[in-house]
Amino acid sequence: MIAGCCLLAVVVPIATVTVAPELERIGALAVRARHPTMPDASSYVAVPRAVVRARRSLVTEVRQEPPALRAHVVAPGETLFSIAAQYGVTPQTLAYNNALADTAEVHPGQPLVVPPLDAAIHVVQDGETLAQVAARFNVDPDAVRALNRVAYEPADVTPGRVLLLPVPDGRYPGFRLRVSDAPRVFAPRLRWPTEGVVTQLFSPGHTGIDIAAPYGSPIVASDAGTVSAVGVRGPGGLAVCIYHDWGLETCDYHTSAVNVELGERVVAGQQIAAVGLTGVTSGPHVHWEARTNGVLVDPMTYAPDATSVIRVGGATGHP
Template structure:
């Protein structure tokens, strides 16, 4: 039904109101002469008046609202809204039809008054629907509605954000392949799409990335696994391997080992065995070594498990044949990726070193000493905390020290009496300043037990050190010979002399003349044959010369 203007609508409503009022008055006059009818009549008349007024207002408002909503939507949403405007006019038609039905039913006395209530409810619902609902784009994901957006472009922006986010995790561009569909429909304000929820719903469709637990060492990612519990157990297992059966030991990682939940490429997931193998590996690094006395480049390379070529490759500026003390050489080294620090309490016994007590005596010459009481180490029971890294001890802290056996100090007596000039000074001087003609050792005529110095016959031969003459005379092939005892098992022999100036038992001082150079015995010319004997056996005398 088409209504031309609001004036004609209002006129029609008023005419029907008059008819309805007249009809209700006739109904109220029925039985007016009966008892109690006057009061009942008054009540019914009041209710009827109120009902007619309400109906009049609802008719008027519903008609105006339907037309206004339809025209407004037509301007805003085009064809779809135009359809709604037509529906607004249709609302007026339905209202008019409902009003007519009501008037017809009101003429029947025995008919129920329920249609009047139904009419009012229908009018109210239609008016609310026309003002509350609007037209929008409904978004569907896998057959489930996500909500409404103003336009499809709004949803495309959310998709772009999901693709950019996913590409950031994968390291390359990504295109979303979710099953999205769109449809036009009535849009309620509480059904508007939440951008954050929509983004998370779309991101949940991406199979190429997932939320996993990431194990890192000092910020370096080592492995990815879906089970946090499995990663925690792996850490505990590696620590327990270092502790062993030691109930007093505690272990911790030197590095910062973390397990965090992160979004990562699904392809990055590792098995626990793979992660354990990675944690057991080593990391490479470099160190600088300062050349020490006696080092060679090849020996340095061998000590650090490298080849000479590898060392030269790291140090192209170094000449392998000319390295010098203090020069710095770069070397490769490796260390465990994950180190374990172990702290344990240990109990053990430890020796207590004895001390030496010095006493002085005038009965002994200077630089002479003797032990009068032997020293003996003591014993202590020790409790200590020992800190080690990968089995190498780093620190030991004593917690308790209990002496079980006291040490016995050594007592040493040192002489203070001034030594005579004839006493041994502990070192030798050369007995004759001549030309060395025959060294100690093998030669053509056999083994030579001393050294020979040639010179002019009659030249002075002196004592190499102070001591006591134990031989002075002819001694076979040695000719005229002198032997001096210097104490401590040391003796010196002087042979082939032309004359002797000391006697047996005489004390001689270092540098004192004891004979004259000669060529007696088995000799081919004037020379001094000199020997050094230790406990009776000849030794090379040259190292004893000062």
């Protein structure tokens, strides 16, 4: 092995010397291969670069605060009805959110919390979800989210957070307000139940107002409320009664047909019946009654200030 190495060391220099011209030629070629000729700039093909664009412009927006609660201190002479009218909510809304079961429980100096609309004020408890609270009040969860500016759950619905649950017309599940003081002064004006001629007014011998109208004319709800009675009432014929949110109950007698059911929710102006001749009557008309705390009162106290025609005299029916 040592002899081979020595022989190679002697032979290689001799070979290098004898073929030097050839090696120079090969070396020159190798040097040129390491430095290729650069192409002219005109030979390049331009390739467009990819650009990523947002679908829409990014906008930083400040989330609006939910509607604020208001505080009211009862002044002398104020009632639940007058305060509710002042803030544009139903008496039931004031009573429900201030734990009042009777209109007589309001007294001067009493602090009241007033929501910005007919809504229940609810403080989130530990373990509650927005959907659970909404279901308790039969409210659409999306409506609760929109009203309270809830964007993320559960981050925006934590224990102690105050939520407003919209309850149109102030009909809170399981809640009924006792009306101990008649809302005669502060009551809103009612709609006439039908268009016609007033032929008989309220008097000690007549328990309501008679309005003569063509047979089959629509009878509408005088205000929003709940259907409290439907059926035949002796000489009054087929009747329908509505218990209105602010404490008054109105009844329409002598109808030819009733379009609503007991317990149904109605809005002001909704057709609930049609003028008829049922019961004891001398012509098609509506006998319109009003009660507060079960006591008959004059419907004209709550009727619109102006009427189309009032022609007193000529009884059209009974009672």
